[in-house]
Amino acid sequence: MAETVRIACCQLTPDVEDSVRSAARARAALGTAIAEGAQIVILPELAHCGYVFGSAQEARAAAQAADGELLAGWAQEAGRGDALVIGGFCELAPDGRVFNSSALVDGGGVLAVYRKLHLWNDESHWFAPGERPAPVVETRYGRVGLGICYDIEFPELTRGLALAGADLIALPTNWPRDSPPREEPILHSLALTTAYLSRVFVAVCDRGGSERGLDFQGGSVVAAPNGALLSAAAPGGGEQTLVADCELRQARDKRNGPRNDAFADRRPERYLAMLAQDPSAV
Amino acid sequence: MAETVRIACCQLTPDVEDSVRSAARARAALGTAIAEGAQIVILPELAHCGYVFGSAQEARAAAQAADGELLAGWAQEAGRGDALVIGGFCELAPDGRVFNSSALVDGGGVLAVYRKLHLWNDESHWFAPGERPAPVVETRYGRVGLGICYDIEFPELTRGLALAGADLIALPTNWPRDSPPREEPILHSLALTTAYLSRVFVAVCDRGGSERGLDFQGGSVVAAPNGALLSAAAPGGGEQTLVADCELRQARDKRNGPRNDAFADRRPERYLAMLAQDPSAV
Numbered sequence: 001m002a003e004t005v006r007i008a009c010c011q012l013t014p015d016v017e018d019s020v021r022s023a024a025r026a027r028a029a030l031g032t033a034i035a036e037g038a039q040i041v042i043l044p045e046l047a048h049c050g051y052v053f054g055s056a057q058e059a060r061a062a063a064q065a066a067d068g069e070l071l072a073g074w075a076q077e078a079g080r081g082d083a084l085v086i087g088g089f090c091e092l093a094p095d096g097r098v099f100n101s102s103a104l105v106d107g108g109g110v111l112a113v114y115r116k117l118h119l120w121n122d123e124s125h126w127f128a129p130g131e132r133p134a135p136v137v138e139t140r141y142g143r144v145g146l147g148i149c150y151d152i153e154f155p156e157l158t159r160g161l162a163l164a165g166a167d168l169i170a171l172p173t174n175w176p177r178d179s180p181p182r183e184e185p186i187l188h189s190l191a192l193t194t195a196y197l198s199r200v201f202v203a204v205c206d207r208g209g210s211e212r213g214l215d216f217q218g219g220s221v222v223a224a225p226n227g228a229l230l231s232a233a234a235p236g237g238g239e240q241t242l243v244a245d246c247e248l249r250q251a252r253d254k255r256n257g258p259r260n261d262a263f264a265d266r267r268p269e270r271y272l273a274m275l276a277q278d279p280s281a282v
Numbered sequence: 283m284a285e286t287v288r289i290a291c292c293q294l295t296p297d298v299e300d301s302v303r304s305a306a307r308a309r310a311a312l313g314t315a316i317a318e319g320a321q322i323v324i325l326p327e328l329a330h331c332g333y334v335f336g337s338a339q340e341a342r343a344a345a346q347a348a349d350g351e352l353l354a355g356w357a358q359e360a361g362r363g364d365a366l367v368i369g370g371f372c373e374l375a376p377d378g379r380v381f382n383s384s385a386l387v388d389g390g391g392v393l394a395v396y397r398k399l400h401l402w403n404d405e406s407h408w409f410a411p412g413e414r415p416a417p418v419v420e421t422r423y424g425r426v427g428l429g430i431c432y433d434i435e436f437p438e439l440t441r442g443l444a445l446a447g448a449d450l451i452a453l454p455t456n457w458p459r460d461s462p463p464r465e466e467p468i469l470h471s472l473a474l475t476t477a478y479l480s481r482v483f484v485a486v487c488d489r490g491g492s493e494r495g496l497d498f499q500g501g502s503v504v505a506a507p508n509g510a511l512l513s514a515a516a517p518g519g520g521e522q523t524l525v526a527d528c529e530l531r532q533a534r535d536k537r538n539g540p541r542n543d544a545f546a547d548r549r550p551e552r553y554l555a556m557l558a559q560d561p562s563a564v
Contacts, residue, residue: 117549117552117553118547118548118549119547120539120542121539121540121541121542122541124541129549130552131552132552133552133553134552134553150542150547153479153538153544154479154547154548154549154553155437155441155479156441156548156550156553157552157553159437159438160553182474182509182510182511184466186475186478186509189471189474189475189478189509190475190478190479192464192471193468193471193472193475196468196471196472197435197436197437197472227464227468227471228464229464256435257402257403258403259403259404259406260402260403260432262435265400265401265432265436266400266436266438267399267400267411267436268438270399270412270413270414270415270416270439271399271415271416271436271438271439271442
């Protein structure tokens with residue numbers, strides 16, 4: 001496990017109206033980040049094609065196979081720097097279904113693909129929901145857990161990734177700009193408390209700009225296990241690359257006080273029944 | 283279910299060196315809050331006796347039976363205003379064990395007692411850990427879920443309370459002053475994200491002051507289901523009563539977008555296995 005890992009979030013402004021530019025821009029941004037020393041590079045959700053599809057046909061036309069040229073290109077860039085790339089892409093599955101997915105690749109190719117479990121708004125019109133749990137992948141830099149955007153609002157998923165051993169939870173994101181009830185973007189509050197509660201690193205690579213009338217937050221953020229924001233985009237920001245040097249091994253230490261431990265202190269036999277229940281029955 | 287409920291958090295400064303004053307001050311504060319119109323009044327953790335015990339004997343000497351005079355006094359105050367009182371107390375159980383507990387009482391007496399599941403630091407020297415899940419209690423004002431202080435760091439518990447139907451999660455707290463990595467107290471970030479993620483109200487009644495060299499945060503806060511801080515003590519604050527008028531029925535609506543719902547969107551079959559696993563096996 002490396003001493004310190006440089007994580008870069010390439011906040012971009014993909015445009016569903018120009019997927020050729022979007023794909024080229026994503027590849028160029030990650031290539032630049034790697035050339036400048038980033039070891040783990042994260043791209044936004046649906047980084048190569050944009051977000052605001054108008055039809056299932058449009059999403060399908062943008063979809064790429066996991067073993068196709070898109071991820072091969074990301075892997076090629078990763079290989080130039082012994083880096084990892086995590087990025088969102090519109091996936092055409094072998095069975096013909098289309099998913100909102102995140103890929104983890106290194107220079108050797110695709111290490112894992114995660115298909116988003118929690119679809120937001122119109123996404124359910126374009127994408128099939130994922131069917132497998134979010135994965136944690138052992139890499140040369142540490143263990144990386146995968147999620148996408150709205151997934152961060154499900155503590156079952158983020159806590160689950162941490163309990164499965166993730167040192168870093170990486171979330172490609174397309175966060176529609178919200179009207180937060182306070183100055184700090186909710187995305188930053190979510191990232192820092194997710195990190196703090198499970199003593200993990202959390203990296204959200206959001207997108208900026210707008211597409212077809214939908215404005216995005218531009219709220220990329222990297223949070224440390226103590227709840228510090230290591231790097232955060234100014235709200236409303238456009239294209240920029242956030243960089244944070246992270247000692248991922250810190251996430252292996254769950255102690256949160258002289259006699260306490262965020263994981264060992266859990267009392268699973270006292271709350272799993274509560275989590276399993278069907279709230280609609282209340 | 284009432285239209286709007288006035289919630290008061292009586293942030294106090296109990297002192298383990300003077301439990302008589304502490305107990306009187308707690309009762310006076312809740313009486314005043316009720317007289318001024320509060321319908322749900324929350325006191326800090328161990329409100330009647332202070333926190334920094336020096337020995338198990340000292341904790342035992344402070345402990346009160348749930349059917350004893352302490353809670354009868356709180357119930358008497360509650361009865362003056364048709365109010366509910368939630369407060370932390372040092373509990374002497376019928377079997378002789380001592381617990382760090384929270385009681386929910388109304389004018390008729392004790393409705394529920396919750397024994398803290400997650401003990402912080404030296405607490406495990408003075409208290410037995412709770413053995414029953416945190417409860418959700420149906421009341422005239424709505425459904426109240428109980429937790430205490432460090433419990434807020436366990437999303438399994440807070441999410442569980444919300445899934446069990448809590449409209450309000452009430453947490454008597456004694457939060458040692460931390461050195462947050464940012465300006466906002468972590469306690470406020472935790473309260474607002476807990477509220478936001480499960481679309482519930484969260485009320486933390488913290489304490490201020492210091493005892494035997496330990497400074498407390500004075501970080502009481504009431505958060506709304508949209509993540510707004512309805513009322514928040516200034517960090518480092520001492521005795522004060524926070525008031526927030528809450529439409530608790532808002533917590534029955536888990537919709538978080540035109541096509542989304544914080545609860546219905548869950549995919550429990552995709553993550554419960556992760557939550558059940560033993561992280562020490564990773």
